[in-house]
Amino acid sequence: MRTKLSNPNVDMLKYGIREIVDVAQKLGEIDPNFKFIGENIGDPIAKSWPVPDFLKELIIEEVKKPGDKAFGYSHSRGLPSTRHWVVDYSKRFSPSSTLDYEYVLFVSGLGAGIAAMYHMLPKGSRIIQPTPSYPTHASLESFNAGEESISYNLDPNNGWQPDLEHLESQIQKYPEIAGILIINPNNPTGGVYTEETLEKLVQLAEKYDLMLISDEIYFRLVFNGQKYVQLTEIAQGRVPLIVMRGLSKDVPWPGGRCGWLEFHNVDLDPEYKDFAEAVKKRVLMEVCSVSLPQHILPQIYDHPKFEAWIQTYTSELEKNANYIADILSSTPGLKVQRINGAFYMMPLFEDGVLKPTQTLHIENEEARKFIESQVNVEGFPLDKRFAYYLLATTGICVVPASGFFSPYYGFRLTTLDRDDKRRQETYSKVSQAVKDYLSS
Numbered sequence: 197m198r199t200k201l202s203n204p205n206v207d208m209l210k211y212g213i214r215e216i217v218d219v220a221q222k223l224g225e226i227d228p229n230f231k232f233i234g235e236n237i238g239d240p241i242a243k244s245w246p247v248p249d250f251l252k253e254l255i256i257e258e259v260k261k262p263g264d265k266a267f268g269y270s271h272s273r274g275l276p277s278t279r280h281w282v283v284d285y286s287k288r289f290s291p292s293s294t295l296d297y298e299y300v301l302f303v304s305g306l307g308a309g310i311a312a313m314y315h316m317l318p319k320g321s322r323i324i325q326p327t328p329s330y331p332t333h334a335s336l337e338s339f340n341a342g343e344e345s346i347s348y349n350l351d352p353n354n355g356w357q358p359d360l361e362h363l364e365s366q367i368q369k370y371p372e373i374a375g376i377l378i379i380n381p382n383n384p385t386g387g388v389y390t391e392e393t394l395e396k397l398v399q400l401a402e403k404y405d406l407m408l409i410s411d412e413i414y415f416r417l418v419f420n421g422q423k424y425v426q427l428t429e430i431a432q433g434r435v436p437l438i439v440m441r442g443l444s445k446d447v448p449w450p451g452g453r454c455g456w457l458e459f460h461n462v463d464l465d466p467e468y469k470d471f472a473e474a475v476k477k478r479v480l481m482e483v484c485s486v487s488l489p490q491h492i493l494p495q496i497y498d499h500p501k502f503e504a505w506i507q508t509y510t511s512e513l514e515k516n517a518n519y520i521a522d523i524l525s526s527t528p529g530l531k532v533q534r535i536n537g538a539f540y541m542m543p544l545f546e547d548g549v550l551k552p553t554q555t556l557h558i559e560n561e562e563a564r565k566f567i568e569s570q571v572n573v574e575g576f577p578l579d580k581r582f583a584y585y586l587l588a589t590t591g592i593c594v595v596p597a598s599g600f601f602s603p604y605y606g607f608r609l610t611t612l613d614r615d616d617k618r619r620q621e622t623y624s625k626v627s628q629a630v631k632d633y634l635s636s
């Protein structure tokens with residue numbers, strides 16, 4: 197090669213949620229009895245959630261329509277009629293919203309929108325990340341910056357609400373911070389933010405002249421008597437706010453690849469408006485995002501059966517999550533926070549209980565040697581070590597908290613499994629594995 201091809205920032209792209217699947221695959225090749233139980237990925241379809249019939253019918257109707265519009269390109273920022281619907285939808289929750297459909301951008305899955313947004317940040321401007329972090333945000337932000345993430349802690353002793361004192365001290369320490377990322381309901385913790393928390397986040401953004409970026413992909417999945425508080429309502433007219441939504445999780449149609457960005461309050465600040473224009477240009481380069489879901493999106497959310505679907509979905513998620521929390525919170529050595537939204541939970545290990553010598557008995561000799569070769573490496577995170585032993589001995593695949601750049605050791609699981617018997621078996625095994633591992 198005449199010049200370099202290896203990118204020095206590539207190590208900043210970390211996606212622990214899928215990296216552990218490669219380890220599972222290798223275990224499957226080694227041991228014919230290995231049975232994979234994926235508790236690592238938030239895909240409702242993979243966990244046997246049925247796609248509601250009304251969604252399938254809408255897709256079929258659209259596909260059969262004369263003119264075959266859903267097969268063509270759509271406007272590069274998204275179908276204008278659907279973007280107008282997004283504006284109207286936003287006003288249902290925040291009547292004073294001034295969102296303009298020209299600042300609603302459709303993308304092929306929210307992941308693509310996240311990438312586009314960080315890509316357009318000028319060099320030297322940073323977005324502070326919550327930690328434990330969702331790796332798509334944290335990795336893409338730090339890859340773009342060419343520097344490690346700057347982060348603020350979520351507090352496991354306070355329902356995983358942001359630690360606002362830590363956030364403020366980080367903002368003061370790093371003047372390059374231009375915006376605060378909020379993920380609410382949160383992946384990976386399942387926390388749902390209170391109105392008080394959101395008000396304080398807006399006040400911090402006002403005080404330090406920052407924008408807020410609010411990833412709300414789980415906003416319809418809230419339960420245990422909690423109410424989702426709309427940040428758009430609180431932030432209206434006060435601070436620059438980018439809202440991110442999509443239909444991967446609530447509909448659920450993750451393979452449809454449809455998400456969108458809403459730039460609220462664009463007239464508050466010329467720098468922010470320039471940034472919005474820059475992201476619009478970046479989206480233009482993709483030609484258009486997947487057309488089919490955009491054509492039917494308003495009909496999905498306004499369908500008379502949609503609310504009943506969300507009720508069924510969230511009440512089952514609530515039941516599953518509370519069941520798992522009950523089993524795991526009675527496990528010595530673990531600290532478990534009940535969750536109020538999304539479909540993730542992050543049990544933590546009590547301080548000091550993990551040691552670099554702990555193991556579980558892996559029967560297959562070759563599998564044992566493989567796991568030992570992976571974990572007995574200088575600096576291997578202690579919670580990742582547990583996750584590898586859990587995987588090799590039970591087939592259960594959880595993601596170590598260190599895979600989310602977490603300051604605390606633990607693991608993230610999903611609460612999606614619909615099968616009561618299998619869920620009971622899985623989490624009884626996790627509980628037993630924690631006990632055996634800690635006493636090994």
Ligand SMILES: Cc1ncc(COP(=O)(O)O)c(C=O)c1O
Pocket residue numbers: 238304305306307308330332379383411413442443444450453454455
């Ligand atoms: C917080 C959060 N944002 C964005 C995404 C990406 O969503 P999409 O499937 O629309 O790319 C996910 C996916 O798990 C997520 O958890």
